[in-house]
Amino acid sequence: MPSTTAPAALLTLYDREMRRDARPEGPDDAVERVGKVVRRTAPAHGWNGVVWSGFASAEEAEAAIADQIAHYTSRRLPFEWKLYAHDEPADLGSRLLAAGFTPGPDETLMAAETDALALTTTVPDGIRVVPVTDGAGAGQVAEVHERAFGDDASRLRRQLLDALTTTPDTVVAVLALAGDVPVSAARMELTPGTSFAGLWGGGTVPEWRGRGIYRALITHRARIAAARGYRILHVDASSLSRPILRRMGFTPLTVTTPYVYEPARWAGAS
Template sequence: MPSTSAPAALLTLYDRETRQGAHADGPDDVVERVGRVVRRTAPAHGWNGVVWSGFTSAEEADAAITEQIAHCTARGLPFEWKLYAHDLPADLGRRLVAAGFTPGPDETLMAAEIDALALTAEVPDGVRVLPVTDRTGVDQVAEVHERAFGDDASRLRRQLLDALTGTPDTVVAVLALAGDVPVGAARMELTPGTSFAGLWGGGTVPEWRGRGVYRALITHRARMAAARGYSRLHVDASPRSRPILSRLGFTELTVTTPYVYAP
């Protein structure tokens, strides 16, 4: 079932609420607007980077790039410029590369109005979905992440534990368990005062893929978001998850690319 909002209108709302109006995700995060840039500064295990830019000229963009490089270099931490395909100037990605940033894989920004989604996915037989509330649950989320994506999850473990203990109203994490074995995990980031909840980190261990675990985790989080007063969802979708999200009713809005600077 398609969203009832046009993609352009959803994208405009997303930019205004989640990028220009970005909020700190943890107790030690700082979000600030510096000129035509909104950036987030966090501890070493957190996410540091630019979430929005609104340049009116190439010269303005180049000056801001230089300023952000100086900011991250002074802190000695990797810094990500999260670039969206509709950001200006049109060659901003090329300018970032020329300044020393390295682009990562593209992802597709998708969004939906919750009440327009086809939330009919049932939990597979033998699987239950439970909220994560303690360190044991966080460790299980990290275990699933490492098995599903092949990444080290030490930073994720620290970030999630910090959020659950310091700002529990900004994050939800869930586990899919087959018996007592974690087979899927996902989280949802919440920004009070906005209409969007963000879906992140949805992953299923290899032997359980194709059985509906990922869809069940989307449904579970969507219903939790609606119960907390959120009306829309957004997700940075990989090529693997994009077809599933499309079938559920998510709309493709734009492409996003992470550009990372490592001082």
């Protein structure tokens, strides 16, 4: 069944806890509040970018865009400006595009309260779900990701291994095995001091799709989140996963678009 909290209230809480009051995700991750921007600076293989902005004018936005480009370019770091549809000014996406950012595919931010979900989905016959706790498991997650999505997952492997090593209480990663063969993988990021647990990944190799593995891994992670006291799940949903999540009780909150800036490409870094 759907969440009992109104979508607008969930979005307001998400903006405050996960964006404006963002917390470092590890010992090498720095969160800075600079003017009307909250940004994250991490190692090159980590996630670097702007998680929140609150501009009162177009002039403020233009100045902040230039400042962030200077900050990350001086460190030779590509970065992402994670734009949400309700961010101001309304033409912020166009301003980022004009400044040299490249937009990625739109995704729908969806959320669900764990106590409102009917966590009855079972693991399909012939599949077992196992936790990922070490480098070998992180490597298998990366392999599944590459087979499922067709892109390089070397950064994902390093990021996951870093989290498992330095902050294991903030990440849950799982593999779905057919026999001993990994056929699906997913992870969950837990943010201490907040209401939210984030669902990420959820990739299944092509030949095993359509059998309920994706739903089973959502249910598996949701149960863990609830047991650890996190009352809201959030996910950036693609067009493929959005219908499944809606049927499971997730509510759309807004649309998010990643705008990526590459210093080496745009600033002539060597």
